[in-house]
Amino acid sequence: MKHTRTILAGxxxxxxxxxxxxxxxxxxxxxxxxxxxxxxxxxNFHAQQTVERLxxxxxxxxxxxxxxSDPGKQVNDIEDMMATRNISALVVLPFESDPLTPPVQAVSxxxxxxxxxxxxxxxxxxxxxxxxxxxxxxxxVSGEYMVSKMQDGGDIVVFRGIPxxxxxxxxxxxxxxxxxxxxxxxxxxxxxxxxxxxxxxxQDFLSKYDKIDAVWASDDDMAIGVLAAIEAxxxxxxxxxxxxxxxxxxxxxxxxxxxxxxxxxxxxxxxIATAIELTAVGLTSNAPVSGTFVIGSVLVTPENAMDxxxxxxxx
Amino acid sequence: MKHTRTILAGxxxxxxxxxxxxxxxxxxxxxxxxxxxxxxxxxNFHAQQTVERLxxxxxxxxxxxxxxSDPGKQVNDIEDMMATRNISALVVLPFESDPLTPPVQAVSxxxxxxxxxxxxxxxxxxxxxxxxxxxxxxxxVSGEYMVSKMQDGGDIVVFRGIPxxxxxxxxxxxxxxxxxxxxxxxxxxxxxxxxxxxxxxxQDFLSKYDKIDAVWASDDDMAIGVLAAIEAxxxxxxxxxxxxxxxxxxxxxxxxxxxxxxxxxxxxxxxIATAIELTAVGLTSNAPVSGTFVIGSVLVTPENAMDxxxxxxxx
Numbered sequence: 001m002k003h004t005r006t007i008l009a010g011x012x013x014x015x016x017x018x019x020x021x022x023x024x025x026x027x028x029x030x031x032x033x034x035x036x037x038x039x040x041x042x043x044n045f046h047a048q049q050t051v052e053r054l055x056x057x058x059x060x061x062x063x064x065x066x067x068x069s070d071p072g073k074q075v076n077d078i079e080d081m082m083a084t085r086n087i088s089a090l091v092v093l094p095f096e097s098d099p100l101t102p103p104v105q106a107v108s109x110x111x112x113x114x115x116x117x118x119x120x121x122x123x124x125x126x127x128x129x130x131x132x133x134x135x136x137x138x139x140x141v142s143g144e145y146m147v148s149k150m151q152d153g154g155d156i157v158v159f160r161g162i163p164x165x166x167x168x169x170x171x172x173x174x175x176x177x178x179x180x181x182x183x184x185x186x187x188x189x190x191x192x193x194x195x196x197x198x199x200x201x202x203q204d205f206l207s208k209y210d211k212i213d214a215v216w217a218s219d220d221d222m223a224i225g226v227l228a229a230i231e232a233x234x235x236x237x238x239x240x241x242x243x244x245x246x247x248x249x250x251x252x253x254x255x256x257x258x259x260x261x262x263x264x265x266x267x268x269x270x271x272i273a274t275a276i277e278l279t280a281v282g283l284t285s286n287a288p289v290s291g292t293f294v295i296g297s298v299l300v301t302p303e304n305a306m307d308x309x310x311x312x313x314x315x
Numbered sequence: 316m317k318h319t320r321t322i323l324a325g326x327x328x329x330x331x332x333x334x335x336x337x338x339x340x341x342x343x344x345x346x347x348x349x350x351x352x353x354x355x356x357x358x359n360f361h362a363q364q365t366v367e368r369l370x371x372x373x374x375x376x377x378x379x380x381x382x383x384s385d386p387g388k389q390v391n392d393i394e395d396m397m398a399t400r401n402i403s404a405l406v407v408l409p410f411e412s413d414p415l416t417p418p419v420q421a422v423s424x425x426x427x428x429x430x431x432x433x434x435x436x437x438x439x440x441x442x443x444x445x446x447x448x449x450x451x452x453x454x455x456v457s458g459e460y461m462v463s464k465m466q467d468g469g470d471i472v473v474f475r476g477i478p479x480x481x482x483x484x485x486x487x488x489x490x491x492x493x494x495x496x497x498x499x500x501x502x503x504x505x506x507x508x509x510x511x512x513x514x515x516x517x518q519d520f521l522s523k524y525d526k527i528d529a530v531w532a533s534d535d536d537m538a539i540g541v542l543a544a545i546e547a548x549x550x551x552x553x554x555x556x557x558x559x560x561x562x563x564x565x566x567x568x569x570x571x572x573x574x575x576x577x578x579x580x581x582x583x584x585x586x587i588a589t590a591i592e593l594t595a596v597g598l599t600s601n602a603p604v605s606g607t608f609v610i611g612s613v614l615v616t617p618e619n620a621m622d623x624x625x626x627x628x629x630x
């Protein structure tokens with residue numbers, strides 16, 4: 001199904017909808033990459049949930065949610081929304097920056113509102129609102145947690161993602177946060193945000209170093225690879241692994257008091273929800289919502305973990 | 316009246332409210348400086364409007380809006396909200412940073428959500444969400460407009476505000492934006508965001524310079540002083556004055572096609588509305604709203620001016 005639309009349901013929503021029929025209904029298009037698992041799977045889940053919620057809250061808004069499995073499909077989705085749905089606003093998480101820039105620019109030039117999420121376009125200034133994650137904050141909060149957890153210092157290994165500016169920002173902020181703390185980074189390698197790569201890197205680390213006190217895996221997929229390598233090696237020197245991004249299985253382990261996974265740091269796929277919510281606020285109120293919203297990376301501990309746990313989400 | 320509360324009104328809101336009575340009602344406290352005119356007056360207007368709107372949209376939310384005429388009163392207001400209203404969240408535009416920091420910190424330590432607007436606190440990291448204006452963007456958009464309006468270059472004078480980092484950020488970005496454009500800054504003086512000061516400064520400029528093509532007044536109050544000085548001097552060389560912040564009288568002149576006031580650049584007092592809306596989204600949805608939202612400064616022209624015109628607001 002090309003366009004997934006949720007249907008207004010429930011007595012309350014129906015009653016409100018009737019009261020508002022006289023008003024103009026505005027359409028918000030939401031265009032995102034498809035995915036059934038991982039971070040993008042979580043993003044799809046939260047987009048769908050938010051559309052359902054907002055169709056209840058705002059009878060004067062209608063939504064068209066399109067998911068694309070490649071950039072070409074996403075370009076078509078957006079052109080379709082323009083041609084057949086007369087959208088007042090577009091919320092887009094671009095598959096890739098270059099191919100998506102011209103169609104999103106066309107939406108903007110038509111006078112519709114444009115909200116871009118997470119990944120920027122190739123031409124600056126097209127979007128009215130940019131909702132982004134906080135990579136420096138992600139590294140800083142992770143580093144501060146390690147310092148608070150390892151008050152007597154210790155030896156750690158660090159996993160980096162795919163070499164990108166995102167990865168640099170995270171690692172630079174982490175390094176800054178642990179400076180002077182007594183935490184010693186034994187080694188730092190790229191696990192490429194990938195379980196298998198991280199399993200292999202952690203195997204190397206474990207054979208190279210007799211004692212590793214903790215691991216900054218910096219991502220939950222990498223953390224899963226790291227944990228598997230530790231288990232395969234039968235090592236009990238590693239006291240804990242700090243991942244990141246808030247995968248539900250890891251959040252659950254933190255909530256349950258698993259000492260190997262004592263915390264998490266968010267880089268939430270639900271930022272798509274914030275983008276859709278803000279776009280709806282812009283169409284229904286006087287509140288200005290142009291600008292840049294950097295979604296904070298928040299420390300998750302056993303105390304607040306259930307606030308970040310979405311059992312129905314694939315992520 | 317210490318706490319102003321709006322009453323749910325209207326058949327629709329009442330119907331929805333009944334349906335939601337079973338849910339827990341959460342209270343959002345809003346604490347702002349009082350004002351009957353100027354930017355702060357506009358901020359009060361938009362806070363009140365937003366509370367009224369959101370009490371209709373979200374029956375599961377209740378609001379307590381307190382306006383303070385001095386920092387001591389604002390401290391008391393916040394302590395009262397904690398003691399008697401059990402607030403789940405506080406939206407605060409601090410009168411001054413230092414005296415407001417301890418009571419807002421106490422709110423945060425109680426576990427309630429804290430949204431800070433426009434003016435930061437003295438201790439970093441207390442707030443969950445910071446909603447701020449974009450001073451660099453304000454200067455850049457103003458400069459870009461001057462360049463597009465004066466394609467053959469020309470001589471301008473520039474008004475600065477009270478010497479602050481805010482003012483520096485604005486002027487630096489403006490200077491950067493006009494660099495290499497053929498626009499020549501004859502003079503630059505502090506009008507201190509004040510009509511009378513700016514009247515005097517403009518009188519000096521007019522006596523010093525025989526020909527001034529345009530003025531970057533950089534603020535609507537300063538623009539009013541500038542316009543009065545031009546009129547008093549009977550000068551007809553000044554082609555236009557660019558103010559800023561979006562005072563309703565100036566927005567109206569732009570909308571009406573007044574060639575002396577062809578544009579405006581927003582630094583909207585309605586950012587308080589965005590802060591309250593986002594706080595409500597945080598309490599009612601899964602969307603993460605922690606982080607920093609920098610509200611964009613937007614160019615207002617005759618084409619879009621009515622979108623920024625609030626005839627019932629004092630500003």
